Amino acid sequence: MWTELSATISSLAVAFFMFEKYLNFFPYTIRWYAERNFRKVVNFVNPYVEISFHEFTSERLKRSDAFFAIQNYLGTISTENARRLKADVVKDSQSVVLSMDANEEVTDVFNGAKFPQSESISLFPGSEEKRYYKLTFHKHYREIITKSYVQHVLKKGKEIAVKNRQRMLYTNNPSKDWHGWKSTKWGNIVFEHPSTFDTLAMDTAKKEEIKKDLIKFSKGKDYYAKIGKAWKRGYLLYGPPGTGKSSMIAAMANLLDYDVYDLELTTIKDNSELRKLLIETKGKSIIVIEDIDCSLDLTGQRKKRKEKDDDEADKEKDPISKMKREAEEESGSGSKVTLSGLLNVIDGIWSACGGERIIIFTTNYVDKLDPALIRRGRMDKHIVMSYCCFEAFKVLAKNYLDIESHELFGKIEELFVETKMSPADVADNLMPKSDEQDEETCLKRLVEALEASKEEARKKSEEEAMLKTKDGVVTEG
Numbered sequence: 001m002w003t004e005l006s007a008t009i010s011s012l013a014v015a016f017f018m019f020e021k022y023l024n025f026f027p028y029t030i031r032w033y034a035e036r037n038f039r040k041v042v043n044f045v046n047p048y049v050e051i052s053f054h055e056f057t058s059e060r061l062k063r064s065d066a067f068f069a070i071q072n073y074l075g076t077i078s079t080e081n082a083r084r085l086k087a088d089v090v091k092d093s094q095s096v097v098l099s100m101d102a103n104e105e106v107t108d109v110f111n112g113a114k115f116p117q118s119e120s121i122s123l124f125p126g127s128e129e130k131r132y133y134k135l136t137f138h139k140h141y142r143e144i145i146t147k148s149y150v151q152h153v154l155k156k157g158k159e160i161a162v163k164n165r166q167r168m169l170y171t172n173n174p175s176k177d178w179h180g181w182k183s184t185k186w187g188n189i190v191f192e193h194p195s196t197f198d199t200l201a202m203d204t205a206k207k208e209e210i211k212k213d214l215i216k217f218s219k220g221k222d223y224y225a226k227i228g229k230a231w232k233r234g235y236l237l238y239g240p241p242g243t244g245k246s247s248m249i250a251a252m253a254n255l256l257d258y259d260v261y262d263l264e265l266t267t268i269k270d271n272s273e274l275r276k277l278l279i280e281t282k283g284k285s286i287i288v289i290e291d292i293d294c295s296l297d298l299t300g301q302r303k304k305r306k307e308k309d310d311d312e313a314d315k316e317k318d319p320i321s322k323m324k325r326e327a328e329e330e331s332g333s334g335s336k337v338t339l340s341g342l343l344n345v346i347d348g349i350w351s352a353c354g355g356e357r358i359i360i361f362t363t364n365y366v367d368k369l370d371p372a373l374i375r376r377g378r379m380d381k382h383i384v385m386s387y388c389c390f391e392a393f394k395v396l397a398k399n400y401l402d403i404e405s406h407e408l409f410g411k412i413e414e415l416f417v418e419t420k421m422s423p424a425d426v427a428d429n430l431m432p433k434s435d436e437q438d439e440e441t442c443l444k445r446l447v448e449a450l451e452a453s454k455e456e457a458r459k460k461s462e463e464e465a466m467l468k469t470k471d472g473v474v475t476e477g
Helices: 002-025 028-045 065-081 139-163 204-218 221-227 245-256 271-280 302-316 319-331 339-347 390-401 409-418 423-430 439-476
Strands: 048-054 085-089 096-100 132-138 168-172 186-190 232-238 259-262 285-289 357-363 381-384
Touching (some): 048 065, 048 139, 065 096, 065 132, 065 139, 132 139, 245 285, 245 357, 271 339, 390 409, 390 423, 390 439, 409 439, 423 439
Parallel strands (some): 232 357, 232 381, 285 357
Antiparallel strands (some): 085 096, 168 186
């Protein structure tokens, strides 16, 4: 009987292959009818049930939490059962971490019941375009699988994710790289920036104010739901170059244990791509757009400037410039992200797709930004990253020289009142350049740099005054 059954199944397999091969030659109605009835025959003799867990949900807009929970769960059992494994080395560790490779199959044991290979729980990802895990089991185990096992896998997978979580630094890939084998919208590496609020060169009271604001936000899930707002908060960091804006972002991430998404607007083609990138971000994250005044022209002047450039090119009758411009228009290169598109992402309907996210803009020239972009409610807290003060200098002296007082501190305090210097420049002067340089050498170098900066500022002020005087004489004459 078993021999006859095996022969029957083999014949059905051959028939199915031939059926699939030549089916496309028939009209769609006939193909649909034949396929439906053929599936019925196969399902009648096939005792196995399949459940698929796809990577994407909601028309490929959002990644499935279940998919990643299963992925984490399989990492713990694949070392014993899988035949093909992939290896990775954990930071600051000599041990190798093994996980299941793509298109691999494993067998699991649940509640004392071991599923043999012929009735194994087979979970394996398909191609990158349609990645999924497939759970295959005998129909005899339907109840235990659907009521207990799936929940067990998802619960364990989430616990493993929390236990093994590493904070990541993400950057968005160009849209042309979003498709293909193992391509994603975001590339990532482990976030290892050492900056903390203790090492930030800033007034102590100001740092404490920012820390309290961040902690209050991280605990505000119920409060934000109560007031009917998306669980997000915007921070605008602005000030001269070298004042610690990037260090502030890293300190925020380290304080809250959040991932960081570095969003590069110039690689995004349009508003639709911007929304897709936002949906791909996870909770407990900081989304950063650095130097937003330089990223794109978001004030509506791009079109006017382009028309002006076109007019100038036509006047000059430069055929090379004209050809380049036409090629650019045909290829669709260049970002078409608009101000309204960005506003919708950070404060519109799409901003509610996910929770516990901080959005940070940085700029050296806050006056260049459109007021609609940085108003309260979008950028909830504006933080001025100013030049170094004596309080910030003491933090840097402690960090770089491990000293809290020195006879030169008084002189340095006077110079900070009279001149301006960024924390980055102060830190560079305080850093020993060789083993022979001690704290006194570094402090004297800082004093010299401050005095030189003071003298340069004095000369510049005198030159400006002379120019104003000359302009006044010319005007009066």
